[in-house]
Amino acid sequence: MTISIWRYSHLALAISSFILLTLASLTGIILAFEPITQKVQPFRSSDFEQVTLAKALPVLKKKYADISELIVDQNGFVLIKATDEEGEALEAYVDPANGNILGKPARKSDFFEWVTSFHRSLFLHETGRFIIGLDAFLLSLITISGLILVIQRQRSIKRFFAKIARDSWAQYYHVVLGRLSLIPILIIALSGTYLSLLRFKLVEEKKIAKEVNFDAIRSTPQEELQNIEIFKHTPLSEVESVEFPFSEDVEDYYTLKLVDREITVNQVTGDVLTEVPLSKATLVGKLSLNLHTGRTNAIWAVVLMIAAGNILFFIYSGFVITFKRRKNLGKNRYSADDARFVILVGSENGTTFKFAKIVHEQLLAKGEKSFITELNRYKQFPKAEQLLLMTSTYGLGEAPSNADRFLSLLKKYPQQQKLNFSVLGFGSHAYPDFCRFAYEVNNELTLQDWASALLEVHTVNDKSIDEFNLWMEAWSSQANISLEQKDSINLTAAVNLEKFRVLAITDARKDETFLLRIESLSSAKFTSGDLLAIYPAGDHRERLYSVGKIGKEIQLSVKLHENGLGSGYLKKLKEGEEIQARLVSNSHFHFPESSPSVILIANGTGIAPFLGMIAENRRGTSVTLYCGFRQRSSFKVYEDFLDRQHAEGRVQRIELALSREENKQYVSNLVERDASFIAGSLANKGVIMLCGSLSMQKDMITLLNNICTTQNGKDLSYYQSHGQLLMDCY
């Protein structure tokens, strides 16, 4: 909720001021060149830092008898106003140490004058100044709301500069550059605001009113210019200007305008006549002007220029983000009360909406009553049969802003009829809490007695179309809705099939599983846990198999289904035959090489990827394998191989459960027996990998969650979001 408030204000402020901000930024970029071009001019004396007034004034006075004023500008250039030998007015930059002329001041460029005037008032005089001032104020509000959004996004101030996940380039760079240029932009905005406040007298700036007491002016004792105390103590770097006495009359005095005060000095005796400090308002005003224009420091001017350029980028990228977000909120053809399919979306930037709409539109195209909305609009859906929940995760495992009330709404509105649900999490492994909110949603739903999971929770990393298709495939087969496959294929831009050759195929055993070994003819790169996609009918229909990498070969363990499209096709393959297929990287199910220990849990053909992982375990990661089969004969095929791996130390322990023979155990019984071992492994950052049937997975999740909460005091979703529970079930 709070996110929304800040986001809406950020947006509202931006919309209300973007045209002016664009103009101000463009002109600001141009104006930043002014101080930069000035600094490079050779009018600064090398002795500038050392020279005091006591040194400079006598030199200048001697060389330019009727000097009337000395001005030190922000560049440290010393400008004098005097008259030359012909009595003509003379204005020149001089070296204060010897009085030599270094150059003549150029007139302020008409172009910069013009741009400055536009930047300041849009050529609209007072009205324009007011508008620009207000805009500067709005910019500071935008910056502050942006700052808060970044902090919320990063979950804490400490993590302000932590890594940002990349959703879309506009959004990514909006945040990345936002963090970097926040401070300079805030300074630009605040200083600009302050200058406007001064201009409109909303901050009272007192002019210096010096009252020289002429009765008290002394004409003795006379003091030489170079011996006057105040001049000796005033370096030129503290001086803004010196007004020389108009005549030699003792009542005419020196006026020193210093950076923080104004002093008048008796020209004969050197007495300080008055000393008035500048008001706070004036000092802040000067600082604001320095900061706003970069006139005192070329590097700062460059920073300002970059920041102004960034404002332009923010305006552009901000609108790209907004339009994207708005585009994603489509209209529903059917009402929530009529819908059979309800798609609930939690999306921070609208990307998840895009994916959800693919499903939504396909369902509509099939004539199904599908309803799509935000997770926060969860309520009773009286005719719903299938609940599809797609959500991203915000910040550190938090709900996105349009889903943050979902969990409480879920408790508030139990559905009256039984229905199936499937959760699809969108996220990026760039975040530590990958898809955590999706896991939470899934776990909460599992607790509702009216809800049953149609699928395990699936995740999509970095908008992977492949992973999304995986879920679509799984969902449509379970929900018995054949989605318009053509569309889903279209998403996977041009499929490039590769050639593979069958090396060996075993006969189907009693339980109708068989092993298939193939090799890639194009030496495609893959690893255990990746998927092999085959197209048994040569059309769009795709079947996926988890692969184990044994040496350079691909090993599949396939269960023969009656009339199974994929398994039937594979069963008929002969040694030496070539097939067309492709390898799909399934990075969320790769062997975690950096993990201290790995527990592999499989039933049936789910052991296939694990065989490859064990064979590849050359780093000596501690591996425990729990596997379940119906009868010992099913295990026989793998036994020799596993024994060899065990002897070579690639797998420490193999636990076997046989459900139809001997002990009649399920793999879950073994895991339950070893509960403390499992819990300890998780607590020590160990990883559990699950591969096999969905029903095994379901039991296992309940069991593991129990173990985690009772023994470690943490939900399974915690480990899940930290990548300590990897699953690939079917």
Next chain:
Amino acid sequence: MNKIFGAVAAALLVLTISTASFAQKSGSSKYKCMIQMTNYMGEGAYIVVSLIDSKGAYDKTLYVMGSDKKWYPDLKEWHKAFAKKKQDISAITGASVAGGDRSVHVIEVENAKINAGYKLRFESAVEDNKYQLKDVEVPLTTETLSGKNEGTGYIRYVRFMPN
């Protein structure tokens, strides 16, 4: 011999006097002019120093403080008077003067116009503030050119000094 010498000396003297008086009559003199502003709030003032003839008409512009032409119309009467007859003021233009500041310039006045019924006018204008036609207006006399003249608008006083 003495006679001749005396005659030459007299002639020389006459010559000297006449050239001196000629210079006095037809030449011009430079004066340092200092304008001290009041502590008014607002933008820098645009000030134009003009010579006004005995009929009250603009005779000549002596100095302009403020370089951006776009504000010149604010100095209404002056701008009106010189709208048709163009004058080159680039050599006698300086910066505008902010409240509380002083500004020192050199102006050049034809000697013949001093003590001859002419006036010096300091006309001032500040963005979004009142226009002052006669912020300072004083007769152009030897006396004013060596003294202090109080202002009525943005100018506190004006002082002159032979340069």
